[in-house]
Amino acid sequence: MKLRRRETVSLQLVTVLGAAALLFPFLWMISASLQTLQEVEAFPPIWIPEVPQWTNYVEAVVNYNIGRALLNSAIVTTVSVAGQLIVCSLGAYAFSRLRFPGRDAIFLLFLATMMIPHYVTIIPLYTMVWSAGLIDTYPALIFPGLFSPFGTFLLRQFFNQIPISLDEATLIDGGNHWHIYLYVIMPLSRAGLGALGIFSFLGIWNTLFWPVLVINSKELFTLPLALAMAQGQFITLIHIQMAGSVIACVPVIVVFLMLQKQFISSIALSGMKQ
Amino acid sequence: MATGQKAQTVSAPWSILRPRRRRHKDLYVALLFLAPSLLGLFLLQVLPIGTALVLGVSEWNIIDPIKFVGLKNFVEVATDATFYHTLENTLYITAGLEVLNTLLGLCAALLLKNAMRGIDLYRTIYFLPLITTWAAVAIAWRYMYSLEGPINALLGPLGIDPIPWLSRPEWAMPAVIITITWKTLSWKTIILLAGLQSIPNEFYEASSIDGASRWQQFWKITLPLLSPALFFALIIGIINTLQLFDPIFIMTDGGPADSTRTLSYYIYTRGFQNLRMGYAAALSWVLFAIILLFTLVQWVLQKRWVFYQ
Numbered sequence: 001m002k003l004r005r006r007e008t009v010s011l012q013l014v015t016v017l018g019a020a021a022l023l024f025p026f027l028w029m030i031s032a033s034l035q036t037l038q039e040v041e042a043f044p045p046i047w048i049p050e051v052p053q054w055t056n057y058v059e060a061v062v063n064y065n066i067g068r069a070l071l072n073s074a075i076v077t078t079v080s081v082a083g084q085l086i087v088c089s090l091g092a093y094a095f096s097r098l099r100f101p102g103r104d105a106i107f108l109l110f111l112a113t114m115m116i117p118h119y120v121t122i123i124p125l126y127t128m129v130w131s132a133g134l135i136d137t138y139p140a141l142i143f144p145g146l147f148s149p150f151g152t153f154l155l156r157q158f159f160n161q162i163p164i165s166l167d168e169a170t171l172i173d174g175g176n177h178w179h180i181y182l183y184v185i186m187p188l189s190r191a192g193l194g195a196l197g198i199f200s201f202l203g204i205w206n207t208l209f210w211p212v213l214v215i216n217s218k219e220l221f222t223l224p225l226a227l228a229m230a231q232g233q234f235i236t237l238i239h240i241q242m243a244g245s246v247i248a249c250v251p252v253i254v255v256f257l258m259l260q261k262q263f264i265s266s267i268a269l270s271g272m273k274q
Numbered sequence: 275m276a277t278g279q280k281a282q283t284v285s286a287p288w289s290i291l292r293p294r295r296r297r298h299k300d301l302y303v304a305l306l307f308l309a310p311s312l313l314g315l316f317l318l319q320v321l322p323i324g325t326a327l328v329l330g331v332s333e334w335n336i337i338d339p340i341k342f343v344g345l346k347n348f349v350e351v352a353t354d355a356t357f358y359h360t361l362e363n364t365l366y367i368t369a370g371l372e373v374l375n376t377l378l379g380l381c382a383a384l385l386l387k388n389a390m391r392g393i394d395l396y397r398t399i400y401f402l403p404l405i406t407t408w409a410a411v412a413i414a415w416r417y418m419y420s421l422e423g424p425i426n427a428l429l430g431p432l433g434i435d436p437i438p439w440l441s442r443p444e445w446a447m448p449a450v451i452i453t454i455t456w457k458t459l460s461w462k463t464i465i466l467l468a469g470l471q472s473i474p475n476e477f478y479e480a481s482s483i484d485g486a487s488r489w490q491q492f493w494k495i496t497l498p499l500l501s502p503a504l505f506f507a508l509i510i511g512i513i514n515t516l517q518l519f520d521p522i523f524i525m526t527d528g529g530p531a532d533s534t535r536t537l538s539y540y541i542y543t544r545g546f547q548n549l550r551m552g553y554a555a556a557l558s559w560v561l562f563a564i565i566l567l568f569t570l571v572q573w574v575l576q577k578r579w580v581f582y583q
Contacts, residue, residue, distance in 0.1 A: 018381075090308070117561055125318070205407065
């Protein structure tokens with residue numbers, strides 16, 4: 001479709017306006033995080049702080065538990081994402097490359113569980129964690145992230161696109177299934193691993209519901225939980241909370257910028273994650 | 275699929291990892307590869323789903339021993355006025371989000387399809403709300419909605435009096451819907467953009483030669499060919515909306531006066547604020563039934579409007 005010049009300009013204008021509207025909450029968040037308490041409570045609102053209060057960030061990290069929460073989130077997310085990539089890629093390899101009785105039936109079971117809403121499983125999961133005495137521990141935060149039926153399914157789709165002839169070449173060279181998995185399939189599936197990596201990273205880093213249920217003590221708060229709980233405790237310290245919110249958003253934006261292509265193509269492919 | 279064609283020539287007895295030709299010979303190595311996944315599936319899906327079935331017909335407050343009560347929970351759901359109220363709220367939020375997200379998502383997809391200058395930057399900006407932490411942005415929105423906050427300050431010059439966004443029952447749901455639209459809009463955009471990009475350009479060129487206007491092209495080419503993507507985005511969009519938690523937890527906690535308590539948030543309320551695990555489990559099965567029903571109805575209705583090439 002060829003566009004006339006005037007149309008191009010007006011389309012560009014609408015796009016810019018849309019972008020501005022979508023950016024507005026972020027800009028306000030950043031601005032508020034750099035204001036003094038007086039400025040942030042002023043009416044009408046002050047859009048740009050007189051002197052940027054960078055110390056708000058220091059205060060959020062040191063005095064309001066954001067530093068500790070950042071560390072917790074980093075630990076939980078790193079272990080969960082690495083674990084999920086390993087567990088799901090091993091499972092996907094079996095479904096894509098091995099022949100064994102009941103393979104299709106088991107794979108169907110994996111797919112069927114994806115239809116069950118989170119709310120059905122989360123109550124029993126909570127009671128299981130509670131019975132195991134794991135409430136308020138790192139394992140409680142980490143273990144639900146270690147496996148996902150969706151991840152297994154996604155990686156299997158990527159593995160299926162790799163030609164079998166590469167497996168056979170490895171076999172002729174005297175390799176076994178472990179070699180095929182490690183030296184053929186994994187290196188050739190970087191796009192798929194990247195896609196699952198960013199999905200699970202965003203999912204686990206951003207998750208609030210599960211930590212709300214299983215964590216009570218401040219020392220184990222993840223970032224979203226620390227932000228949500230701070231809301232109740234320091235209701236008036238908007239500027240500190242906004243500094244914490246900016247700190248929570250920066251890592252996801254950095255990872256997103258690195259893996260944007262995989263993320264978007266995988267949503268288009270699978271429709272997962274809102 | 276056929277992995278073991280050449281395997282016979284290199285077979286050695288010392289390793290179960292070595293591929294063989296016969297079907298079941300991969301069984302042991304498959305068990306090794308599958309063991310972590312099967313353990314995960316059992317602990318995170320099969321066992322919880324089974325437990326949820328048991329909980330649905332039981333009464334349990336975690337502290338006292340669990341008690342079997344038959345279908346009592348489901349009977350209670352059927353006569354629970356709050357349940358029906360949350361059902362109305364769920365319908366409201368789902369309809370509101372689907373309409374806004376689809377209209378605005380389609381507009382955004384049509385804009386981002388064009389190869390204009392700086393398009394990569396625009397795309398990144400459009401996708402930012404989707405990826406950022408709900409807790410962080412919901413807190414920002416909560417303050418933005420305050421009576422003397424930036425949103426009312428922006429509306430003031432337009433002649434609109436300050437709106438009590440989150441503190442009045444009639445305004446709380448619209449406010450929540452606006453925020454969730456801002457956050458999830460680009461998910462629709464991604465799906466619809468992929469749909470738009472798969473429509474062959476020749477269709478537009480051919481119809482231009484035949485004298486079709488831009489408007490006719492949109493109704494006769496774009497929309498019919500986009501209908502599978504619209505259908506897919508509708509189904510997954512509804513499923514996601516039915517399971518919302520974070521924005522309501524942060525912004526309203528279901529209030530004021532239950533005006534934003536959706537069915538999913540009601541499950542949380544009953545289970546974890548009132549410690550009625552059995553009743554919450556029964557509600558969660560009702561949610562599952564609703565999701566299933568929605569999806570089936572959509573599936574049947576798609577014949578009327580979805581056009582597959």
